Amino acid sequence: MSFSFTPEFEALLEQVREKMESVVYPLEDAARRNFEEALPELMKARDALRAEGFTAPHMPKEIGGMGLSFLEHARMSEILGRSPIGHFLFNCPAPDAGNMELLHQFGTEEQKKRFLEPLVRGEIRSCFSMTEPERAGSNPVHMDTVAVREGDEYVITGRKWFTTAGHLADFAIVMAVTDPEAPPHRRASQIIVPADAPGFKHIRRIPIMGDEGYGWSSHSEIEYDHVRVPVTNRIGEEGEGFKLAQERLGPGRIHHCMRWLGICERSLDLLCKRAVSREVGDGQTLADQQVIRHYIAESRAEIDAARLYVYSTADKIDKQGAYAARVEISSIKFFVAGVLERVVDRAIQVHGALGITEDTPLSWFYRHERGARIYDGPDEVHKNTVARHVLKPYLASKG
Numbered sequence: 001m002s003f004s005f006t007p008e009f010e011a012l013l014e015q016v017r018e019k020m021e022s023v024v025y026p027l028e029d030a031a032r033r034n035f036e037e038a039l040p041e042l043m044k045a046r047d048a049l050r051a052e053g054f055t056a057p058h059m060p061k062e063i064g065g066m067g068l069s070f071l072e073h074a075r076m077s078e079i080l081g082r083s084p085i086g087h088f089l090f091n092c093p094a095p096d097a098g099n100m101e102l103l104h105q106f107g108t109e110e111q112k113k114r115f116l117e118p119l120v121r122g123e124i125r126s127c128f129s130m131t132e133p134e135r136a137g138s139n140p141v142h143m144d145t146v147a148v149r150e151g152d153e154y155v156i157t158g159r160k161w162f163t164t165a166g167h168l169a170d171f172a173i174v175m176a177v178t179d180p181e182a183p184p185h186r187r188a189s190q191i192i193v194p195a196d197a198p199g200f201k202h203i204r205r206i207p208i209m210g211d212e213g214y215g216w217s218s219h220s221e222i223e224y225d226h227v228r229v230p231v232t233n234r235i236g237e238e239g240e241g242f243k244l245a246q247e248r249l250g251p252g253r254i255h256h257c258m259r260w261l262g263i264c265e266r267s268l269d270l271l272c273k274r275a276v277s278r279e280v281g282d283g284q285t286l287a288d289q290q291v292i293r294h295y296i297a298e299s300r301a302e303i304d305a306a307r308l309y310v311y312s313t314a315d316k317i318d319k320q321g322a323y324a325a326r327v328e329i330s331s332i333k334f335f336v337a338g339v340l341e342r343v344v345d346r347a348i349q350v351h352g353a354l355g356i357t358e359d360t361p362l363s364w365f366y367r368h369e370r371g372a373r374i375y376d377g378p379d380e381v382h383k384n385t386v387a388r389h390v391l392k393p394y395l396a397s398k399g
């Protein structure tokens with residue numbers, strides 16, 4: 001197992017670090033305070049980065065991306081994750097990144113032309129609509145949204161929520177039941193719904209701890225009221241919705257974990273800077289206090305352990321595929337989300353009252369990343385998966 005990267009890729013990462021310093025961080029405060037007002041400047045910066053080739057790192061060069069391998073993109077994700085707008089400016093935020101991967105792998109030529117290519121060029125935005133307010137998202141086989149076939153069309157009816165970036169998106173990939181009589185994991189399909197289709201009703205941006213966000217940085221409730229789309233908008237075969245969701249979520253969890261480690265590194269950096277500069281007595285700073293040193297040591301160890309665990313999981317995905325690595329994927333999902341929560345919380349604590357203001361990115365991280373232990377499978381569900389695997393031989397030997 002080796003995690004070294006080529007000298008060319010290391011040189012590219014240096015350039016990305018430089019772009020973070022010169023382009024991303026200077027725009028960050030304005031974006032965190034009012035994303036809508038900051039948008040024109042952000043779009044200008046995003047276009048400029050794209051013109052220099054810094055866009056859609058995970059997509060092949062032939063369609064306008066940077067052509068990175070899975071592991072390389074994971075590595076770059078950590079650097080971009082240091083800022084709340086890093087992935088957005090490099091055109092690989094969730095859910096666009098996952099939607100691009102899905103369309104690239106499973107889309108028809110027509111779907112690629114109409115939806116994937118403009119997405120990679122940064123001309124349009126997308127969202128992914130699976131979770132419903134009235135159904136437990138942690139077991140999505142129970143779903144009320146239906147897509148009823150009428151001739152060459154599907155008629156989609158249902159209500160979704162927590163559709164990230166649904167506000168002002170150009171299209172949604174909607175998970176809907178196409179055959180209620182099929183076995184649970186064969187009931188649903190993924191269907192592309194343009195946001196200008198009659199019956200696509202954006203209800204609201206759901207406030208997250210008081211912050212409703214805007215566009216890319218928001219989560220929407222959407223009603224699909226007898227929306228008609230051609231059958232050719234279905235991705236993959238009918239009934240393959242959950243299979244495609246797994247293909248999308250496994251590798252997606254690696255990218256989330258690496259982004260979270262970027263947030264951890266930034267938070268630890270802020271914690272240390274504050275600790276050495278904040279005087280709490282004559283000639284005494286926070287950094288002189290043993291308990292603060294413990295926070296630092298614990299954070300350092302947890303982040304480094306988490307990174308190695310994520311890399312080894314990514315390596316297994318590369319060599320044996322996402323299915324073979326499913327237990328490790330579940331482990332890193334809950335483990336790294338926990339490290340993220342603890343490290344950001346320690347950094348806030350060390351900043352005192354300043355930590356919960358908008359004067360540092362810490363409050364944004366805290367507000368927007370508490371969901372890390374919930375989305376893409378809550379902790380408890382992933383822990384069940386891991387424990388089931390660990391217990392298997394013991395239960396088998398019990399007979």
Ligand SMILES: Cc1cc2nc3c(=O)[nH]c(=O)nc-3n(C[C@H](O)[C@H](O)[C@H](O)COP(=O)(O)OP(=O)(O)OC[C@H]3O[C@@H](n4cnc5c(N)ncnc54)[C@H](O)[C@@H]3O)c2cc1C
Pocket residue numbers: 095128129130131135136137138139161162163164165219368371372374375376377378379380381384
């Ligand atoms: C920030 C954010 C962004 C999101 N983005 C999207 C998106 O773009 N598209 C989309 O479709 N969805 C999205 N979601 C929704 C997300 O996928 C669901 O919230 C998640 O699947 C959990 O479903 P739920 O909220 O219905 O919780 P429930 O299923 O109601 O579960 C509630 C809690 O019960 C516990 N629990 C659940 N199952 C078990 C179990 N088997 N054993 C023990 N305890 C259990 C867990 O603590 C869980 O948190 C997003 C959510 C968040 C927070």
